[in-house]
Amino acid sequence: MKEKIKSxxxxxxxxxxxxxxxxxxxxxxxxxxxxxxLSPPAIVFPIAWTILYLLMGISLYIVLKxxxxxxxxxLxxxxxxxxxxxxxxxxxxxxxxxxxLLLLIACVIDMIIKFYNxxxxxxxxxxxxxxxxxxxxxxxxxxxxxx
Numbered sequence: 253m254k255e256k257i258k259s260x261x262x263x264x265x266x267x268x269x270x271x272x273x274x275x276x277x278x279x280x281x282x283x284x285x286x287x288x289x290l291s292p293p294a295i296v297f298p299i300a301w302t303i304l305y306l307l308m309g310i311s312l313y314i315v316l317k318x319x320x321x322x323x324x325x326x327l328x329x330x331x332x333x334x335x336x337x338x339x340x341x342x343x344x345x346x347x348x349x350x351x352x353l354l355l356l357i358a359c360v361i362d363m364i365i366k367f368y369n370x371x372x373x374x375x376x377x378x379x380x381x382x383x384x385x386x387x388x389x390x391x392x393x394x395x396x397x398x399x
Contacts, residue, residue, distance in 0.1 A: 259313055262309060262312055262313045262316065263306065263309035263310055263312075263313050264306075264309055265309055265312070266305040266306075266308040266309045266312070266330060267302060267305035267306055267309060269305075269330065269334060270301055270302075270305045270333075270334070273334045273337055273338075274298070274301075274337070276338075277337040277338055277341050277342055278341055278342045279294075279337070279341045281341055281344065282294055282341065285395055285398075285399050286395070286398040286399050287391070287394065287395060287398070288390070288391060288393075288394025288395065288397075288398060289394075290390075290391075291391060291394070300384060303380070304380060304381045304384055307377045307378070307380060307381060308326075308330070308377075308378070308381060310377060311367055311373075311374040311375075311377040311378055312326050312374075314367075314371050314373060314374040314377075315366075315367050315370045315371050315374045318370050318371060319370045322366060322367060322370055325359065325362055325363040325366050325367075326363060328359055328363075329356060329359040329360050329362075329363050332352060332355060332356040332359055333356055335352060336349055336352055336353060336356065339352055340392065340395075344399075346392065346395050346396035346399065347396050349392055350389065350392045350393050350396055353385065353388060353389045353392055354389065356385060357382070357385050357386070357389065360378065360381060360382055360385060361382070363378065364378045364379070364382060
């Protein structure tokens with residue numbers, strides 16, 4: 253029972269952090285900013301991030317069973333992930349947030365490689381996150397240009 257609770261906590265850890273960040277971030281500016289082509293409606297973001305954070309947690313749980321050191325690349329990228337909304341939405345630092353997003357993408361690539369080398373499925377589970385970050389970079393740059 254104790255192990256099951258621990259596994260659930262690891263899996264939901266990124267999601268809980270993401271919820272806290274979203275509650276602390278002023279995202280009201282999304283409605284008024286000029287957005288690039290292909291920008292999804294606001295409702296898409298919480299749905300996508302819920303799925304991505306759960307995939308992150310599952311992936312982390314899988315690799316931690318074999319290699320506790322995998323927590324380091326995971327926490328580094330997660331910290332950067334949690335910083336981005338503050339720069340983009342609250343501070344409206346669009347160029348700086350795009351640079352941070354590039355750093356995040358590099359950290360996620362590093363994490364994917366390390367996870368994949370530990371447990372292939374853990375690395376594969378991070379591909380939707382990677383693709384979403386590329387899309388986020390497109391949106392971020394588009395907003396930086398248009399606003």
